[in-house]
Amino acid sequence: MTPNTSILDKLVYSYIHRKKLNKLFSRMTTHVLESSLETILIYKKIDKIQVLNHMLTKIPNTKLKFHEKIISYIYTCWERLVKENGYINIKETLEQLNININLDNLKIEEKSTFRLKDFKEIYLHNIKPLNCQITKKENKENSIKFCPVRPALPELEGKLYGLCLEVEQPEFTLRIFGILDSDTLRIYRSKLDINILYDDLKEKFNLKKHDIEPYVESISYRDLLVYETRQLTNHYEDNIDVC
Numbered sequence: 339m340t341p342n343t344s345i346l347d348k349l350v351y352s353y354i355h356r357k358k359l360n361k362l363f364s365r366m367t368t369h370v371l372e373s374s375l376e377t378i379l380i381y382k383k384i385d386k387i388q389v390l391n392h393m394l395t396k397i398p399n400t401k402l403k404f405h406e407k408i409i410s411y412i413y414t415c416w417e418r419l420v421k422e423n424g425y426i427n428i429k430e431t432l433e434q435l436n437i438n439i440n441l442d443n444l445k446i447e448e449k450s451t452f453r454l455k456d457f458k459e460i461y462l463h464n465i466k467p468l469n470c471q472i473t474k475k476e477n478k479e480n481s482i483k484f485c486p487v488r489p490a491l492p493e494l495e496g497k498l499y500g501l502c503l504e505v506e507q508p509e510f511t512l513r514i515f516g517i518l519d520s521d522t523l524r525i526y527r528s529k530l531d532i533n534i535l536y537d538d539l540k541e542k543f544n545l546k547k548h549d550i551e552p553y554v555e556s557i558s559y560r561d562l563l564v565y566e567t568r569q570l571t572n573h574y575e576d577n578i579d580v581c
Contacts, residue, residue, distance in 0.1 A: 345402065352405040356394055359412060362434075363391045366419060369426055373468055374495035374517055383423055390415055424467020424516055428503065431467045437512065439505055445481040449538060449567040451530040452484060460526060464519040465503065471513040477506040484563040487515055495520075501564050518560050527559040535562075538571045550574070 370383045390412055397408055417435060425431045432439065446452055468491065482505045491500035499520055505512040521527055532554060539550045553574050561570070 348402055348405065352397065352402070352409065355409045356397060359394055359409070359416065360391070362416060363387050363394070366423065366425060369466075370423055373423075373466070374491065374493040375468070376492055379492075386419065386422075390419070421470045421472070424470060424514065426466075427463050428465050428467060428514060428516070429462040431470060431514065432462075435470065435472070437472075439482075439512075440480060440507060443480055445479050447483055447566060449534050450483075451532070451534060451562050451567070452482075453531065454482075456529065457482065460529070461503070464521075464526060465501070465514075465516045467514050467516040469515045471515075473511045473513075474509065475511055477508055477511060479506065480508070481506045486564045491515065491517070498558070499560050501560055518563070521559040524559070527562065530559075530562055532562070535567050535570055538567050539574060542571055543574070 367384060367387055370380055370387070373380065375383075393408070394412060397405055400408065420431060420434045425434050441454060441458075444454060446454065482503070485502050485504055487496075487500045487502050490497045495517060499518045501516065501518050503512075503514045503516070505514075519526060535554055535557075536547055536550065539545065539554070540547070543550070557570060565573075
């Protein structure tokens with residue numbers, strides 16, 4: 339706002355953004371409470387949200403000329419909160435951090451179940467982010483992939499469904515650590531191109547589909563995403579007598 343902005347405009351600005359921030363804090367609180375983190379860590383995160391929310395509630399008691407600066411400061415703190423906790427899903431997290439991923443010419447690993455179409459339609463919505471890391475660096479190419487989290491995320495849910503989305507863009511690298519939908523009904527899993535794994539297994543071991551089907555069906559949705567096809571093939575060799 340400019341120095342000539344009317345008092346009414348300033349009041350409207352203050353009201354709209356206080357209402358918006360209050361809603362963001364409320365949804366963030368729910369997001370944190372539903373996360374698979376240790377209880378003491380959840381309480382610490384909730385405390386940070388409450389401190390900002392308390393600051394927000396005090397704004398009407400301050401002089402109008404300070405409202406914009408305080409709101410701007412709270413937005414800066416909000417961005418830090420989103421990086422620390424993620425927010426709802428990947429799509430909303432990216433929006434809150436004002437990050438635009440260039441999906442043109444993205445490099446995807448060969449023989450992978452990952453498809454760009456699925457990223458847009460599924461993965462932006464079925465992963466609950468718990469932490470975001472943004473590193474400013476020059477990358478030679480655009481790439482995107484899922485990878486395991488080491489050490490594993492806390493609690494049983496984190497160990498079973500935790501994963502990392504790594505995106506390399508020309509000027510930065512983004513890593514989002516989160517929890518993948520458990521996919522109890524195997525709806526998402528059914529959309530993966532499992533034939534890539536079947537073909538790799540048949541090529542290496544010269545086995546028919548019905549021989550390797552029990553192994554493929556035993557692989558979790560998360561593992562099909564985070565491990566390369568050849569890693570899953572080698573795992574078959576390590577754990578099953580193919581003779």
